[in-house]
Amino acid sequence: MTLPTPAGQADHARFPHVDALRALAALSVLVFHASVYSGLSTNGAVGAVTARLDLGVTLFFLISGFLLYRPYVAARCGGPAALPLGEFYRRRLLRIVPAYWVALLALAAWPGLGGGVTSLPGGLRYFLFAQNLSLDTVLQGIGPAWTLCVEMSFYATLPLYAALAGRWLSGRAPAAQARRELWLLAGLAVVSVGLRELQHAVLDTGRGPVLAFLLPSFLLWFGLGMGLAVLSATRAAPRLHAAVARRPGTCWLLAAALLALAAFGMDLPRGFLGAYTDLSWAGEHVVYALIALCLLAPATLGTGGGGALRRVLAWRPLALVGLVSYGIYLYHLPLLIEFGRRGWPHRVAPFAPTLGSAVLTFAAAGACATVSYLVVERPFLARKRRARAAVSPAVSPVPAD
Template identity: 35%
Template sequence: MTTVAAAPVELDVSDPPHFPALDALRAVGALAVLVTHVAFWSGDYGRHGYAGTLLSRLDVGVAIFFVLSGFLLSRPYLARAAQTLPPPSTRSYLWRRFLRITPVYVVAALLALALLDDNADLGAPTWATTLLLGNTFVDPLPPAGLTHMWSLAVEVCFYLLLPLLMLAATGRRGRGLSTARVVTVLVAMTAVTAWWHLHGADWADTWTGGAPGQWLPGYLSWFAAGIGLALVHVLATRGSATARRLLAPGRQAGACWTLAGALLLVAATPLAGPTVLVAPTTAESLTKNLLYTAIGVLLVLPALVADERSGFGRAFGHPLARRLGVVSYSLFAFHLLVLHAVMAVTGWQVFSANGPLLLLASLAGSLVLAEVGYRVLEVPAMRLKRLVPPRRAEPIVATTATSGTTER
């Protein structure tokens, strides 16, 4: 079907377009991480052959989060650059990021450090390092109950780096948006990731006691994929026929998700490394990273152009699906604490638990804590964002027909 460009409409670049399906996609990422951790703890990774390996590859949920972050956080910069406007306020941006992650993380960290027996002997320096999200830089593993927080540390590093990346990609006000310049930055980010997997992490491991494999350079490709999607979306709203063609496959959500599933099946083969507790080769590590990059793009793309009347749009726009997405950060943050609690109450041992029952109990407890965390911690914290207001809004012109979203 040929898409006819809509008439230009004014929009406020400080109030970016909303993508309802992305809320539900956050839930997909969080639930995938929860399921893969339950499968590891229960021992299902090793008990079910290829199916167990497939469960281990649900850590692709982290890639979904990173692609989403790259898209959502870079798009305001690219949209403003396209209209030769100054970038978003760095102070406001960093303040919002601080409010978004800190309250939930600090509470989760304090609960894990104070309540879990495995953390009983940790001293004040480790507590301080943990509260500052610095474990992966100095320790092989974070404390018990917080081992999944390496990905949050990567997110924070990306938050800090993003304004510099956007400066490199867009330049200063008045130069407009150069596609070639942005693509050059994305290629460089991907090249850094490739080098890190092949050489950089091993090099860093010679001079650090931390876990270089869990540092930002190893995942820049996932963020780059999100920034690339943001670039295409901005260009499409400005009438680029090429960008519209690049977005068009997203309207075939079933095909995109089927292809993503096929790539996940490939990732579950030895090409992407062993299942558990054995370090992959550098080639296997890079292969897994690149496969996850492609999977992340294929899953996010349909959510950017979702038609609310389609089956995909209705499913991902359903209030329950979107609510799960809204509370997904708290779900992610607290689910390992719930896993510890379930194992303690049931008396199950690691690698020998009942997988389905462990999943049901952990999911139920995590959903309750997620709702509490969202209402008690996230909502009050985000009310403070007004203390550091964003840059005053300036109108720009864009079209909406190609994205299927309303920009206002």
């Protein structure tokens, strides 16, 4: 079977507001960690909200599902010629690996990383995106990087899914393709939530491979992003597009209401790896997915509309933070922990250590991220884009991630 590969988008669509959402996702994870390590997350109404800001990971996964799958759908609907499959993988590796490896080495040198990152052979698991295969290592190294392991699994399997879906849907009109594929993605999402429940109720022995940190447990999140890609590329559900274009703020108001539900109405644990009931385990996962969906919809559907929300998403400083958000995500937690150990947040903001920690960490991680972007990421991204232009010079490329 020949696997399809991502093509340039048939309408050369661009999604400039997604960079702002990347910024919000990275900042929300940073504030979540500052809240947890300062103790704020266990106290009061503000802590109840900040304890839920790990949903930034959910938003990152939806963004990946949307941007990486949309070119496949556009190609099925008559888009330009596809890139070679090897080029897709090459571009993903260039996007993710160099900056991550540099961050691993830099942070291992200072302030230091747990898990024996620089030891051999055990440290290789971090460089090969395999730390999520065991509870002993999943949060070691760069703690948030377990999500990169999930992302890499998604990159590896997306072309196969696209091949199978393309064969199943071939010969049908775009609207019919959209209906069928949305049902398929919904089925995968239900299976994914069921697997998470099985892991929580039966399989979590506290040792060995952990299903909750592997790709099957996150198909709901990726699948929602892919569903948005289907709606965007096929132009299905025109009334939905029009409604989102007219009232993008309504989507964010709904996201805020769902965040309030998660913070105050679901009795969820606060902090890392808290105790969940079977119901709250699934409930948090689903509500986070709906929040991220509401946040992402105005940036991906009905994009020709205006309004105050889109002006905020187009704000240049926010877009610039989004541009370096990968580096912020990589560097922030080890720096935050080290600054807390030295007591620096209390010096920055004696009466608000969480604020001091967040501001100090954002400044330091932002500086590291900017250097990473200029010195590491941008040169490799330039190689990625030159390769794409060489394969399909007529296509105006849309950066996938």
